[in-house]
Amino acid sequence: xxxxxxxxxxxxxxxxxxxxxxxxxxxxxxxxxxxxxxxxxxxxxxxxxxxxxxxxxxxxxxxxxxxxxxxxxxxxxxxxxxxxxxxxxxxxxxxxxxxxxxxxxxxxxxxxxxxxxxxxxxxxxxxxxxxxxxxxxxxxxxxxxxxxxxxxxxxxxxxxxxxxxxxxxxxxxxxxxxxxxxxxxxxxxxxxxxxxxxxxxxxxxxxxxxxxxxxxxxxxxxxxxxxxxxxxxxxxxxxxxxxxxxxxxxxxxxxxxxxxxxxxxxxxxxxxxxxxxxxxxxxxxxxxxxxxxxxxxxxxxxxxxxxxxxxxxxxxxxxxxxxxxxxxxxxxxxxxxxxxxxxxxxxxxxxxxxxxxxxxxxxx
Ligand code: F6R
Numbered sequence: 001x002x003x004x005x006x007x008x009x010x011x012x013x014x015x016x017x018x019x020x021x022x023x024x025x026x027x028x029x030x031x032x033x034x035x036x037x038x039x040x041x042x043x044x045x046x047x048x049x050x051x052x053x054x055x056x057x058x059x060x061x062x063x064x065x066x067x068x069x070x071x072x073x074x075x076x077x078x079x080x081x082x083x084x085x086x087x088x089x090x091x092x093x094x095x096x097x098x099x100x101x102x103x104x105x106x107x108x109x110x111x112x113x114x115x116x117x118x119x120x121x122x123x124x125x126x127x128x129x130x131x132x133x134x135x136x137x138x139x140x141x142x143x144x145x146x147x148x149x150x151x152x153x154x155x156x157x158x159x160x161x162x163x164x165x166x167x168x169x170x171x172x173x174x175x176x177x178x179x180x181x182x183x184x185x186x187x188x189x190x191x192x193x194x195x196x197x198x199x200x201x202x203x204x205x206x207x208x209x210x211x212x213x214x215x216x217x218x219x220x221x222x223x224x225x226x227x228x229x230x231x232x233x234x235x236x237x238x239x240x241x242x243x244x245x246x247x248x249x250x251x252x253x254x255x256x257x258x259x260x261x262x263x264x265x266x267x268x269x270x271x272x273x274x275x276x277x278x279x280x281x282x283x284x285x286x287x288x289x290x291x292x293x294x295x296x297x298x299x300x301x302x303x304x305x306x307x308x309x310x311x312x313x314x315x316x317x318x319x320x321x322x323x324x325x326x327x328x329x330x331x332x333x334x335x336x337x338x339x340x341x342x343x344x345x346x347x348x349x350x351x352x353x354x355x356x357x358x359x360x361x362x363x364x
Contacts, residue, residue, distance in 0.1 A: 007351045009152035009244070013337050014203060017196040019157045020164050020330070023146040024192055027168040032193075033186050035172035038141045042123055044075070044176040048093045051122070053080045053113040054101040055361070057155040057239065058162060062101050063232035064329045065166030071326075072167075072188065073174035082109035083364065085116070092120045099125035101166075103150060103158040104360040105133020112364075114138055127165060129158050143169070152352045153359050154243050156337050159236065160199070160330055167192060167326070194323075195330050201321045202334040208318050209335055212299055213342030215316070216270045222247060223261060224336070225254040226274035227284050229329050233274050237336030244344040244354050254287040265296040270315070272339070273298055274332050277305035278325040285310065301335045 005011040029036045050069065052062040059081055066077040080090075082100070086109055092098065098117035102110045105128035114135055118124050126139030129147045136142040147161035171188045174180045180188065216222055222241060226234035231253045238251035252261050254273070265271065271291045275284050288298050288310060297315040300307060303322045310317065320331050344351045 007152065007341075009154055009156060009341055009351050012150060012152050012157045013334065013341065015148070016157050016160050016334065017200040017203070019147050019161055020199060021196040023161045023164050024168065024195070026144070026146050027165055028189060032189060033182070034175070035168045035185070035189070037143060037169065037172060039125060039143060039169060040172060040176070041141065042097060044073075044173045045178075046095055047075065047097050049076045049078060049096050051078045051080060051092060051096060051098040051117070052101060053082050053085050053098060053110060053117070055082050055107050055110055057159050057236060058101040058103060058110075060232045060236040060239070061159050061162035061166065063235070064163045064229055065170065067229050068167045068326060069170040069173065072170045072179070073177055074179050075173055075177065080113070082107065082113040086112040089116065092117065092122050094121075096122050097125060098122040099127055100135055100139065101127045101162055102133070102135050103129045103147070103155055103162075105130045105135040106360050106362050108362050108364045111135055111138070127162060129161070153354055153357050154240055154340065154351075160333050163329055163333070164192065164195065191324055191327060195327055198321050198323050198327060199330055199334055202331045205318065205320065206338055209338040210342040212316050212318055213339045214346045216272070216299065216339060217245060217247070217343035217346040219268055219270050220248060221264065221269050222249045223264065223269060223271045224249065224251040224274065225257065225271060225284070225287060226251070227254045227280040228278065229325065230274040230276065230332060233329055233332045233336060236333065237272060237274070237339065240336055240340035241343060243357060244340050244351055245347050245349055246355070247343065254284050257287055258290065262290060262294065265291050265294045267295050267297065269296065271296050271298050273300045273302075274336075275300050275302035275306045275310075276320075276323065276325065276328045276332070277303050277309075278328065281306055288314065301332060
C-alpha cells in the first residue's frame with residue numbers, strides 16, 4: 001500500500017524518520033541509556049578487526065559505518081564487496097568478526113561471503129532487514145534493522161536503517177572496549193535520537209530538492225563529490241540516480257577529481273557537492289572552486305554555514321539543517337534520494353521497477 005504516495009519509493013523516503021525512531025528504539029535499553037543488541041555476546045575487546053561484506057547500497061552503508069566504528073570504537077574495519085571478497089578468498093585475522101550487511105538477506109554473493117567467513121573460523125554477524133532470510137539463519141548472530149518491508153527496487157529506508165543500526169553497534173563496541181564510559185554512551189545515543197527530527201526537517205525541503213533535480217535531469221551526466229562520511233553518500237547518490245533515471249552518474253572522493261574526473265567537467269555537467277560545514281569543508285570548497293574555475297556547474301547541498309561561504313560562486317545550492325558530522329549522513333541520504341526520485345519523475349522512468357533490476361539478487 002503506497003498510502004498517499006505515487007510510488008513506493010516516495011513512501012519509503014518519507015517513512016524514514018519513523019523507521020529510524022523504531023530501529024533506535026529496538027536497539028537501545030528501555031531507559032534509553034545503553035545499546036542493547038545480540039552482538040553484545042561477542043567479546044569485542046578480543047576482536048582484532050571487523051570485516052564488513054555487502055553489495056550495492058548495503059556496501060555504501062557499510063562505508064559510512066566504517067567511519068563511525070573506527071572513530072567511536074577505535075576498532076579497525078575493512079569493507080569488502082561480496083563478489084570480490086568471495087573469490088579472492090582473503091586471509092582473515094584469528095578471532096576476527098565478519099559481518100554481512102543485506103536488506104534482503106538473500107543476495108547470492110553476500111551469502112557466499114558469509115559461508116566463506118564461517119569456514120575460515122570467523123564469528124559471523126548478519127545485519128538484515130528480512131529476519132527470516134538465509135543470511136539471518138546462517139549467521140552466528142542475526143541483527144535486524146527493523147526497516148519494515150521495502151518494495152521500491154531502489155533501496156532508501158534500508159540504507160538509513162543500516163547506518164543507524166551500525167552506528168548503535170559502534171557505540172556498544174566502544175563501551176565494551178572501554179573507549180567510552182556510560183556518560184559517553186548516553187551522549188552518543190542522545191545524538192542518534194536527534195536523527196528522526198533532523199530527517200523530517202530535511203524531508204520538508206523536498207520542493208527545493210525537486211526543483212534542483214528537474215534541472216539535473218536535463219543533463220546527460222552528473223558527478224557527485226564528497227569527503228569523509230560524504231564520500232560514500234556521493235557513491236550512493238550516483239547509484240540511485242543511475243538506477244532509476246538511467247543517467248550516467250559517478251560518485252567520487254572529492255580529492256580524487258584532479259586525478260582524472262575533472263576532465264569530465266564542462267558547462268553542462270552538474271557536479272553535486274555534498275558539503276556540510278565539517279572539518280573537511282575547506283578542502284571540499286577548494287574542490288568546488290576547481291570545478292567552478294573550469295566553468296562547471298556546482299550544485300551544492302550544504303548547511304547554512306557552508307552555503308553562506310559559497311554563495312555567489314555556486315550554480316545552485318540547497319541548505320539542509322545543521323547537524324553533528326556523525327549525524328549528517330542521514331540528512332544527505334534523504335537529499336540524494338530525492339534528487340534521484342524527482343529526476344526520474346521528470347524523465348518519466350519507472351521509479352519502482354527500473355529496467356534490468358531485481359529487488360533481490362539471488363543469482364550471481
Ligand atoms: C540499490 C540497491 C542494490 C542493493 C544490493 C544489495 O538501490 O537496492 O544495490 O543494495 O543489491 O541488496 P541486499 O541489501 O538485499 O543484499
